[in-house]
Amino acid sequence: MMQPTTRSIPNKYHSDAKKLGRDLTLLPDWEKVKVRLMYEICMCKFMQNPELRDKLLATGESTLIEGNNWGDYFWGKVNNCGENQLGIILMDVRAKLQWNAETAPNNIPQCLQ
Numbered sequence: 450m451m452q453p454t455t456r457s458i459p460n461k462y463h464s465d466a467k468k469l470g471r472d473l474t475l476l477p478d479w480e481k482v483k484v485r486l487m488y489e490i491c492m493c494k495f496m497q498n499p500e501l502r503d504k505l506l507a508t509g510e511s512t513l514i515e516g517n518n519w520g521d522y523f524w525g526k527v528n529n530c531g532e533n534q535l536g537i538i539l540m541d542v543r544a545k546l547q548w549n550a551e552t553a554p555n556n557i558p559q560c561l562q
Contacts, residue, residue, distance in 0.1 A: 467519070487524075488538050495542055505543050506550065513539045 515525030522531035
């Protein structure tokens with residue numbers, strides 16, 4: 450069985466963000482909206498930052514896994530077990546960015562002009 454190719458996109462402050470997030474009060478419907486919100490955040494992040502967008506696109510068709518050692522089985526995987534929702538979102542964002550780059554390479558969204 451082939452092992453997926455993985456690449457990481459560095460984030461200098463992910464541990465700080467996680468610590469800060471522990472002190473927040475979650476939205477009452479957080480469980481219903483968290484995946485959609487993470488998708489929107491990731492799409493905006495990669496559309497607004499060409500350097501990060503290029504790094505994501507450079508992963509090609511690789512399977513992206515949000516590996517971690519802090520026990521997050523929803524957004525990532527621990528010891529290859531977990532839902533990897535962040536990895537799934539990043540691969541979907543990447544596919545949409547690839548499609549946009551191929552079909553309209555000079556198309557800059559209005560919000561970014």
